Amino acid sequence: xxxxxxxxxxxxxxxxxxxxxxxxxxxxxxxxxxxxxxxxxxxxxxxxxxxxxxxxxxxxxxxxxxxxxxxxxxxxxxxxxxxxxxxxxxxxxxxxxxxxxxxxxxxxxxxxxxxxxxxxxxxxxxxxxxxxxxxxxxxxxxxxxxxxxxxxxxxxxxxxxxxxxxxxxxxxxxxxxxxxxxxxxxxxxxxxxxxxxxxxxxxxxxxxxxxxxxxxxxxxxxxxxxxxxxxxxxxxxxxxxxxxxxxxxxxxxxxxxxxxxxxxxxxxxxxxxxxxxxxxxxxxxxxxxxxx
Amino acid sequence: xxxxxxxxxxxxxxxxxxxxxxxxxxxxxxxxxxxxxxxxxxxxxxxxxxxxxxxxxxxxxxxxxxxxxxxxxxxxxxxxxxxxxxxxxxxxxxxxxxxxxxxxxxxxxxxxxxxxxxxxxxxxxxxxxxxxxxxxxxxxxxxxxxxxxxxxxxxxxxxxxxxxxxxxxxxxxxxxxxxxxxxxxxxxxxxxxxxxxxxxxxxxxxxxxxxxxxxxxxxxxxxxxxxxxxxxxxxxxxxxxxxxxxxxxxxxxxxxxxxxxxxxxxxxxxxxxxxxxxxxxxxxxxxxxxxxx
Numbered sequence: 001x002x003x004x005x006x007x008x009x010x011x012x013x014x015x016x017x018x019x020x021x022x023x024x025x026x027x028x029x030x031x032x033x034x035x036x037x038x039x040x041x042x043x044x045x046x047x048x049x050x051x052x053x054x055x056x057x058x059x060x061x062x063x064x065x066x067x068x069x070x071x072x073x074x075x076x077x078x079x080x081x082x083x084x085x086x087x088x089x090x091x092x093x094x095x096x097x098x099x100x101x102x103x104x105x106x107x108x109x110x111x112x113x114x115x116x117x118x119x120x121x122x123x124x125x126x127x128x129x130x131x132x133x134x135x136x137x138x139x140x141x142x143x144x145x146x147x148x149x150x151x152x153x154x155x156x157x158x159x160x161x162x163x164x165x166x167x168x169x170x171x172x173x174x175x176x177x178x179x180x181x182x183x184x185x186x187x188x189x190x191x192x193x194x195x196x197x198x199x200x201x202x203x204x205x206x207x208x209x210x211x212x213x214x215x216x217x218x219x220x221x222x223x224x225x226x227x228x229x230x231x232x233x234x235x236x237x238x239x240x241x242x243x244x245x246x247x248x249x250x251x252x253x254x255x256x257x258x259x260x261x262x263x264x265x266x267x268x269x270x271x272x273x274x275x276x277x278x279x280x281x282x283x284x285x286x287x288x289x290x291x292x
Numbered sequence: 293x294x295x296x297x298x299x300x301x302x303x304x305x306x307x308x309x310x311x312x313x314x315x316x317x318x319x320x321x322x323x324x325x326x327x328x329x330x331x332x333x334x335x336x337x338x339x340x341x342x343x344x345x346x347x348x349x350x351x352x353x354x355x356x357x358x359x360x361x362x363x364x365x366x367x368x369x370x371x372x373x374x375x376x377x378x379x380x381x382x383x384x385x386x387x388x389x390x391x392x393x394x395x396x397x398x399x400x401x402x403x404x405x406x407x408x409x410x411x412x413x414x415x416x417x418x419x420x421x422x423x424x425x426x427x428x429x430x431x432x433x434x435x436x437x438x439x440x441x442x443x444x445x446x447x448x449x450x451x452x453x454x455x456x457x458x459x460x461x462x463x464x465x466x467x468x469x470x471x472x473x474x475x476x477x478x479x480x481x482x483x484x485x486x487x488x489x490x491x492x493x494x495x496x497x498x499x500x501x502x503x504x505x506x507x508x509x510x511x512x513x514x515x516x517x518x519x520x521x522x523x524x525x526x527x528x529x530x531x532x533x534x535x536x537x538x539x540x541x542x543x544x545x546x547x548x549x550x551x552x553x554x555x556x557x558x559x560x561x562x563x564x565x566x567x568x569x570x571x572x573x574x575x576x577x578x579x580x581x582x583x584x585x
Binding site for chain 1: 339340341342442444445446468471472473474475476477501503504541542543545546547549550553554556557558559568571572575576578579582583585
């Protein structure tokens with residue numbers, strides 16, 4: 001049995017315009033997401049990232065191709081509504097806007113909303129809510145109103161609401177886009193912890209290159225196709241390729257790349273982290289003069 | 293000869309703004325705030341969520357009325373005659389967050405022309421302004437006759453920004469104009485706003501969370517903390533106060549932190565580097581200097 005939580009094979013999806021013409025958004029996509037991995041998905045606006053997320057979460061149904069979630073083929077016509085419901089619970093989704101994902105007036109009631117709808121027993125709900133609050137470091141806010149929270153705190157509550165449904169995988173669809181730097185840092189730290197400590201598979205859709213650096217794997221989408229799919233180190237060493245599809249690289253990577261290509265510095269092409277770049281530049285600098 | 297018109301400035305004087313007055317939810321978003329946006333430059337207005345940025349934006353164009361205090365446009369209280377507040381809205385343009393949800397006309401061109409069309413201008417003047425604004429906002433002519441609903445999110449955003457630019461406001465306030473756009477889209481929108489400002493020499497206020505962007509595109513930065521100005525100045529003035537920035541929920545650009553790391557590693561680069569371009573030049577300079585001995 002494969003260890004893939006999500007597996008797509010020749011996946012296709014089109015939106016239909018008013019006059020009936022099909023606008024293909026996902027074109028013949030084949031990939032597998034390993035259980036427990038942390039995968040970042042990059043791509044320009046309109047590249048199909050969010051559509052892909054909605055397919056994985058079964059909000060949308062593929063036109064053709066296969067999509068397996070937890071080994072179950074979601075396109076199987078014999079699946080009952082209960083089956084779909086159960087599959088969907090495995091793949092949680094956190095969206096962009098912190099202000100329209102919370103429904104209750106008290107934080108802990110909001111987190112309980114999902115499990116209540118799943119028909120979980122009250123004692124178990126209590127346990128899950130407390131556990132979810134701890135997982136996002138928000139226990140002290142249990143009785144607060146969401147309106148008193150910052151953007152980063154609201155997103156962490158949205159995440160807790162998903163965790164309380166015990167998902168195997170969480171898809172973050174630009175969940176940090178509207179947050180200030182501190183809020184972003186809080187949410188990223190929470191995401192990494194859930195992946196590491198709870199073993200939850202993470203799909204992180206983002207426009208922030210520094211967030212993608214933290215993943216095990218980076219998938220780059222371009223016009224509905226997989227453009228690059230590799231480790232962050234290998235993906236971000238291809239600066240020109242990324243720029244050609246409207247993306248960028250982290251600032252330090254950009255600087256180091258320019259020093260290498262435009263000024264001829266003897267720097268490896270796959271420098272990724274600040275510390276590596278500092279080390280190599282310091283070495284080069286201190287060598288000057290020594291050679292002469 | 294007529295003297296060049298001085299760019300308008302706008303200020304808050306002792307402004308307090310309370311939400312939900314008279315209900316249990318009453319809350320002061322701003323308390324006794326005084327600040328001024330200089331004329332003829334781009335100011336980046338930054339602050340954590342809830343610091344009062346968006347409230348200030350809406351006070352500036354008279355969408356919200358101060359509970360106490362005054363909003364001064366070129367020194368005159370915009371609420372002096374409340375009946376004339378709509379004239380203020382022509383002078384102070386506001387682009388909301390996610391403005392792409394506010395398009396409504398049948399074609400892109402008509403959407404951009406909607407604002408100037410309500411200002412009593414000649415058709416010729418409207419056409420000129422629409423063409424100008426479309427150019428700066430990056431709305432290409434092939435989109436003009438399309439329905440706004442056929443456009444991508446990024447294209448809609450540009451149309452919405454063009455619609456406010458076409459009103460040729462003396463002061464233009466944009467709330468997170470690049471939020472949610474991919475890196476190329478961010479550069480195009482922010483670069484277009486700057487080109488527009490450089491040509492019109494008007495006054496622009498950009499609300500943003502991105503230190504990296506504001507270091508490149510703003511002339512001056514204003515940092516808010518819980519409804520008060522904690523700092524105002526150039527990128528240099530702001531980013532040399534790392535600890536203070538952290539306390540108000542902001543941080544320095546990644547490249548600035550990197551330059552400090554280089555200093556620690558014994559490379560004597562100058563502080564005060566906030567963009568990749570200037571970091572590149574500085575590293576080259578310092579290496580060349582050492583090579584020369």
